[in-house]
Amino acid sequence: MANGAVRLDLDGKPIKPLTICMIGAGGFIGSHLCEKLLTETPHKVLALDVYNDKIKHLLEPDTSEWAERIQFHRINIKHDSRLEGLVKMADLTINLAAICTPADYNTRPLDTIYSNFIDALPVVSAVAVASIKTVVVRFANAEAAAYYIATAGFIGVSCRTRRSDASVRWSFLRQRNEQELTQNVDAAAAADTCGNQTNSPFVKYCSENNKRLIHFSTCEVYGKTIGSFLPKDHPLRQDPDFYVLKEDTSPCIFGSIEKQRWSYACAKQLIERLVYAEGAENGLEFTIVRPFNWIGPRMDFIPGIDGPSEGVPRVLACFSNNLLRREPLKLVDGGESQRTFIYIKDAIEAVLLMIENPERANGHIFNVGNPNNEVTVRQLAEMMTKVYSKVSGETAIESPTIDVSSKEFYGEGYDDSDKRIPDMTIINRQLGWNPKTSLWDLLESTLTYQHRTYAEAVKKATSKPVAS
Ligand code: NAD
Structure with missing residues (x-):
């Protein structure tokens, strides 16, 4: 922690140091959350994951001042009896573990459903058991x-x-x-x-052994907007009641079963319902987070550099990969889908408020996104191209984008949400939180990181003679 001052919650009460069991701590969000907790709070982290590459810098025993406050446990939650003991040791469990790349939803639907529902069950039940009075x-x-x-x-x-x-x-x-x-x-x-x-x-x-669960769900549980079923030029499409996504009133609208893309959203929805029911019937203290496209450094991987060459990461890493390799950015089905992007560091501020204000966060589902940063995926590609030129000093290629069909890119069974604007009423009322960073600024810092981290490696990889 930067200074020894006592941290106060939003109601002015001192925050007692917590032990946090973070599952999926080695991923994109987990790595930023670990960093935040170690550098700005006195809390301890039991970091669980199958990988730790993204938090290696926090685990070096000799170099880090916070080595005492983080412990890494290489655990696959599918089958590891140590999970229950670690949950028991913690005041709060945060579950981030999941398969959450769209390219997997329709091509690996079983893994997606198991990862997002079945594998999360032992976590929910471990917290429920640990909180039994x-x-x-x-x-x-x-x-x-x-x-x-x-x-x-x-x-x-x-x-x-x-x-x-x-x-x-x-x-x-x-x-x-x-x-x-x-x-x-x-x-x-x-x-x-x-x-x-x-x-x-x-x-x-x-009742002294209160335990909490913060479970990471997704904005995908909303599926498609009501407005998407109206004709393209219908005036009600412009009415926020037909597209703004509200935690307590919006329905969850998915495609047919053969559109396996919805396996992820559906598994996430069912685990949300289970966590909610544990709260309603058994008094489990929980918070559910619905991230709306959090992006920033360390998101996913660059294919062929720090991930499989044939792997398809989420859109930020896909486009970064194209920019680094000076290839056109691939726009799926014309890049017409609309998304709101939020800077990971803004989003982590919201999670920290949930962690440190249980009385305000327990029992709530929170949208965490930036409604001011809405673009189509095509606009995102154009902006990333401009920003990358600025941070790398390279001029953009002549045809910076190329259209591909979703079938070609993602395979059979793909489908998409048309638009995702988070309603911010609940998070604003409970935690007083608002996102700050504009899309241009967050892309500038993220692409600076991508260029600094990967440009040399990509150059080396692409200049290697291809084996015949
Ligand atoms: P990520 O893939 O970077 O991180 C997930 C981590 O979980 C990985 O490090 C992975 O190794 C770990 N993990 C997966 N299965 C595991 C298992 N069986 N045992 C142990 N560890 C396991 O993803 P992320 O972007 O950090 O997302 C975290 C959570 O937030 C996920 O639940 C995801 O569905 C949700 N989410 C994220 C976003 C976003 O914008 N990043 C959007 C919607 C939802």
């Missing part, structure tokens, strides 16, 4: 305790009786709601026909 039920004698064990309707994971003082300590896998527990306890006491029991048992909730 221990329930202590004390009885007057052993018979009453035995009767209660036989009649109470809970799913117990452990149950110990200390017959000497006739008390029973239960840890429940799921503690249903308080009323149901009280009713069961009352029923057990009232139905005590052993004749030995006179006092009602008492029930104590030990």
